Amino acid sequence: MSEIITVENLTVAFGKHKVLDSLSMGVQQGEVLGVIGPNGAGKTTLLNTLSGRIKPQGGRIVYQGIEITRVSPAQRCRMGIGRTYQVPCPFENLTVYENILVGGVHGAGFSERKARDKCLEILSFTGIAEKRDILAGKLTLMDRKRLEVARALATNPKVLLLDEVAAGLTEVEVKAVMQIVENIKNMGVTIIWIEHILKTMLEATDQLMCLAEGKNITCGVPQEILASKLVEEVYLGVEDA
Numbered sequence: 001m002s003e004i005i006t007v008e009n010l011t012v013a014f015g016k017h018k019v020l021d022s023l024s025m026g027v028q029q030g031e032v033l034g035v036i037g038p039n040g041a042g043k044t045t046l047l048n049t050l051s052g053r054i055k056p057q058g059g060r061i062v063y064q065g066i067e068i069t070r071v072s073p074a075q076r077c078r079m080g081i082g083r084t085y086q087v088p089c090p091f092e093n094l095t096v097y098e099n100i101l102v103g104g105v106h107g108a109g110f111s112e113r114k115a116r117d118k119c120l121e122i123l124s125f126t127g128i129a130e131k132r133d134i135l136a137g138k139l140t141l142m143d144r145k146r147l148e149v150a151r152a153l154a155t156n157p158k159v160l161l162l163d164e165v166a167a168g169l170t171e172v173e174v175k176a177v178m179q180i181v182e183n184i185k186n187m188g189v190t191i192i193w194i195e196h197i198l199k200t201m202l203e204a205t206d207q208l209m210c211l212a213e214g215k216n217i218t219c220g221v222p223q224e225i226l227a228s229k230l231v232e233e234v235y236l237g238v239e240d241a
């Protein structure tokens with residue numbers, strides 16, 4: 001296996017506040033990388049930088065062997081980097097179907113015909129087919145999350161960046177989301193997944209990376225990372241007696 005994304009010494013600052021501090025990491029093709037860390041650790045900023053929404057002050061991002069550090073978000077999307085947002089913001093006045101179609105036509109650059117076929121597949125894959133003609137603004141949180149994933153899938157990602165897709169859901173809903181993520185993984189899509197509810201992601205996660213103060217403090221097999229004293233201290237806030 002080879003790395004589909006490699007990040008070297010990525011640095012992002014807002015004013016004097018360094019939010020990503022010379023962060024390096026890599027993701028193997030087809031794997032699920034879970035990203036954990038305390039509030040403010042820089043997790044969402046990392047996804048924003050990978051998707052091109054934020055331009056870093058230093059470091060580089062290499063995707064499929066090509067440096068993309070200065071490539072626009074739209075171009076990265078066409079190249080196969082898709083994402084969801086922590087707070088889904090669909091076009092409220094468009095239907096579920098139309099929202100997904102926008103992802104296919106404008107995100108992936110598919111012809112309308114191809115995007116329509118893809119849309120039908122994705123509606124069923126994400127369990128939202130029955131809601132296809134409902135306005136996105138009328139959806140429950142769970143269905144907004146389904147739509148958020150569906151919209152990102154319509155952009156035809158090779159790498160999918162998931163930002164807290166399970167946040168705010170009930171236990172039953174979390175299980176449904178988990179199943180969708182596993183199915184996406186089984187399609188061969190590489191996933192970088194931020195989640196606070198650890199047990200949600202663990203089953204589907206190959207590697208777990210812990211961020212603290214913008215640094216990759218450790219990354220490895222999930223069980224080992226969770227058992228690490230360092231992670232316990234920074235993530236769970238446990239202090240020495």
Ligand SMILES: Nc1ncnc2c1ncn2[C@@H]1O[C@H](COP(=O)(O)OP(=O)(O)OP(=O)(O)O)[C@@H](O)[C@H]1O
Nearest residue numbers: 014017019037038039040041042043044045046196
């Ligand atoms: N656009 C911005 N302007 C200024 N500061 C920002 C901006 N975006 C993020 N920050 C700050 O950067 C730090 C990291 O934020 P980020 O959202 O990446 O953390 P996070 O690990 O995702 O946190 P959480 O788990 O709470 O979502 C925080 O202190 C945040 O306030």
